[in-house]
Amino acid sequence: MLTYAAGLLMLTVKLALVLGVLLFVAAYLVxxxxxxxxxxxxxxxxxxxxxxxxxxxxxxxxxxxTKEDTVPEDADRIVFLLAPAVVALTALLMFAVVPxxxxxxxxxxxxxxxxxxxxxxxxxxxxxxxxxxxxIALGGWASNSKFALLGGIRGAAQLISYExxxxxxxxxxxxxxxxxxxxxxxxxxxxxxxxxxxxxxxFIIFAIAAAAExxxxxxxLPEAENELGAGFHMEYSxxxxxxxxxxxxxxxQVLGALIxxxxxxxxxxxxxxxxxWLLIKILLVSLFMIWMRGTLPRLRYDQLMAIGWKVLIxxxxxNIVVTGAFVLI
Amino acid sequence: MEPILNSAPFSPWEPGIFALFAxxxxxxxIVAVLLFISSWLGEKKPSPEKGRxxxxxxxxxxxxxxxxxxxxxxxxxxxxxFDVEGAYIFSWAVACRQLGWAGWFQxxxxxxxxxxxxxxxxxxxxxxxxxxxxx
Numbered sequence: 001m002l003t004y005a006a007g008l009l010m011l012t013v014k015l016a017l018v019l020g021v022l023l024f025v026a027a028y029l030v031x032x033x034x035x036x037x038x039x040x041x042x043x044x045x046x047x048x049x050x051x052x053x054x055x056x057x058x059x060x061x062x063x064x065x066t067k068e069d070t071v072p073e074d075a076d077r078i079v080f081l082l083a084p085a086v087v088a089l090t091a092l093l094m095f096a097v098v099p100x101x102x103x104x105x106x107x108x109x110x111x112x113x114x115x116x117x118x119x120x121x122x123x124x125x126x127x128x129x130x131x132x133x134x135x136i137a138l139g140g141w142a143s144n145s146k147f148a149l150l151g152g153i154r155g156a157a158q159l160i161s162y163e164x165x166x167x168x169x170x171x172x173x174x175x176x177x178x179x180x181x182x183x184x185x186x187x188x189x190x191x192x193x194x195x196x197x198x199x200x201x202x203f204i205i206f207a208i209a210a211a212a213e214x215x216x217x218x219x220x221l222p223e224a225e226n227e228l229g230a231g232f233h234m235e236y237s238x239x240x241x242x243x244x245x246x247x248x249x250x251x252x253q254v255l256g257a258l259i260x261x262x263x264x265x266x267x268x269x270x271x272x273x274x275x276x277w278l279l280i281k282i283l284l285v286s287l288f289m290i291w292m293r294g295t296l297p298r299l300r301y302d303q304l305m306a307i308g309w310k311v312l313i314x315x316x317x318x319n320i321v322v323t324g325a326f327v328l329i
Numbered sequence: 330m331e332p333i334l335n336s337a338p339f340s341p342w343e344p345g346i347f348a349l350f351a352x353x354x355x356x357x358x359i360v361a362v363l364l365f366i367s368s369w370l371g372e373k374k375p376s377p378e379k380g381r382x383x384x385x386x387x388x389x390x391x392x393x394x395x396x397x398x399x400x401x402x403x404x405x406x407x408x409x410x411f412d413v414e415g416a417y418i419f420s421w422a423v424a425c426r427q428l429g430w431a432g433w434f435q436x437x438x439x440x441x442x443x444x445x446x447x448x449x450x451x452x453x454x455x456x457x458x459x460x461x462x463x464x
Contacts, residue, residue: 007341116349145382239367
């Protein structure tokens with residue numbers, strides 16, 4: 001019984017640490033994005049709250065917490081209130097299967113540095129990223145605003161299109177590792193070397209599909225400002241808007257972590273401990289996404305769908321067949 | 330002999346299903362607390378102007394739940410078909426070494442049929458969303 005209580009305590013501490021780091025990095029990713037994007041556009045970015053504007057995320061979250069939470073008149077109240085939570089929940093839950101280190105020994109027992117090493121980890125991630133579509137589609141529909149409805153429909157169509165490319169591009173990774181478990185995939189890369197050497201095409205497909213999944217420029221059609229105002233979160237205010245925001249930035253982090261786990265060797269790296277390496281890789285991927293936002297124009301809707309269906313999916317299918325032959329040789 | 334509580338599925342020491350549910354509970358609590366604090370601290374001054382949907386300053390007319398183009402529905406159907414077939418490809422991928430060349434030729438045929446299906450909907454115009462789309 002005592003070991004059980006100690007285990008519960010350790011688990012609680014571990015989960016609190018993981019969630020704290022996730023949310024902290026999400027908040028400061030917003031700051032990094034605003035600062036870096038501003039520099040790309042020859043501006044200063046936030047520089048009033050604290051030195052270098054470092055207190056800006058805290059100021060923003062306090063402001064969001066104290067703002068009025070408005071619900072439009074004819075909105076579908078319950079769906080409207082729950083949709084942002086769905087987005088934030090699915091983004092946060094996706095991190096549960098990402099390994100962020102080996103093991104640490106506390107009180108003579110090994111603590112694995114992963115929350116849950118389920119043997120269908122990859123399918124779990126696909127399931128959750130598909131569920132995230134509901135938050136956007138329902139949020140857009142429930143708002144009773146035409147802009148929000150258009151944003152929600154576009155978001156749903158875009159996400160399910162890129163979901164396919166995302167899934168199919170990872171089939172070669174599963175073949176190379178022989179397992180769905182993310183821990184095993186990282187373990188296989190420790191032996192064979194990062195999968196980006198074996199699967200550069202799959203890496204490119206996954207990176208493009210991941211950028212589209214996170215709905216950022218050049219793929220931010222669901223919230224295209226100059227066509228739809230703010231798209232699916234048009235009518236949201238206060239912390240519910242904040243939850244969409246948290247969801248987006250946690251999603252960026254999780255996708256960065258997934259790119260690291262599937263192609264860049266996960267938490268393995270020289271000199272530094274595992275979690276630090278994973279964090280460095282996540283930040284590099286996030287910085288790349290911000291850079292992309294500063295450089296590329298937004299695609300047109302039909303171009304966006306055409307890239308997904310006419311380029312990425314056929315390429316991913318061919319890649320699967322070719323990789324299968326190579327694995328068997 | 331370990332007590333039943335420390336066996337794999339329920340043990341908090343193992344990265345198993347228990348840890349997953351504990352994490353899920355934590356996440357739920359965090360989101361609920363955020364929403365609770367915001368409803369507690371936030372202002373509450375509803376007015377008809379605030380409740381009206383924002384359409385760039387123009388007063389909205391009619392319902393916003395409009396009918397939308399059928400091509401969005403088609404995308405959903407294509408997704409369903411391809412995703413189910415993706416499930417077969419995944420189950421082959423995880424066992425591709427054991428299945429050997431026989432399995433490879435079978436999945437080759439399967440993917441060939443899948444690509445033919447994609448070519449068919451492409452030729453039929455199901456993948457056209459641009460201004461020239463006939464639909």
